[in-house]
Amino acid sequence: MSAKPITGRKVFFITASAFAVIIAVNVTMAVKAVGTFPGLETSNSYVASQQFDAARAAQEALGWDVAASTDGDRVLIAITGPDGAPVAPPQMSLMVGRTTVRDHDVTPDLRFDGTAHVADVALEPGKWELRVAATAEDGTAFNQRIILNIEN
Numbered sequence: 001m002s003a004k005p006i007t008g009r010k011v012f013f014i015t016a017s018a019f020a021v022i023i024a025v026n027v028t029m030a031v032k033a034v035g036t037f038p039g040l041e042t043s044n045s046y047v048a049s050q051q052f053d054a055a056r057a058a059q060e061a062l063g064w065d066v067a068a069s070t071d072g073d074r075v076l077i078a079i080t081g082p083d084g085a086p087v088a089p090p091q092m093s094l095m096v097g098r099t100t101v102r103d104h105d106v107t108p109d110l111r112f113d114g115t116a117h118v119a120d121v122a123l124e125p126g127k128w129e130l131r132v133a134a135t136a137e138d139g140t141a142f143n144q145r146i147i148l149n150i151e152n
Helices: 008-036 045-062
Strands: 065-071 074-080 091-098 110-112 117-120 126-135 141-150
Touching: 045 141, 065 126, 065 141, 074 091, 074 126, 091 110, 091 117
Parallel strands: none
Antiparallel strands: 065 074, 074 117, 091 126, 110 117, 126 141
């Protein structure tokens, strides 16, 4: 049994078919990408940047300093004011999670012990992200992201 020879016509159809599949996949992916993300996060980036700058300036005007540490199975968030005294904001929340995997994120309850806010969270060794959100007495929003490395 002899094999049929490869002709120029066969090579053309094989090559054209391969490119057709590639183009079809690319067009499908482009349509899906544009359809699921409009590309617009804010309607006016200049106004958004001005609001960001104003919020940052208000937060910096508070003069708060935030430090995070662990003590056994507890996370301590110490906020101090410009005078060095502990600050106990009327509203405060904490999100604790891994920097790369959101499956480990928790929002523990906080209690103020007179010097720091304490959360009962046992952190395994590794890199953790703490997101502190608080509101000052005057209503100023305060947000801080802290990276905490826990060693063995």
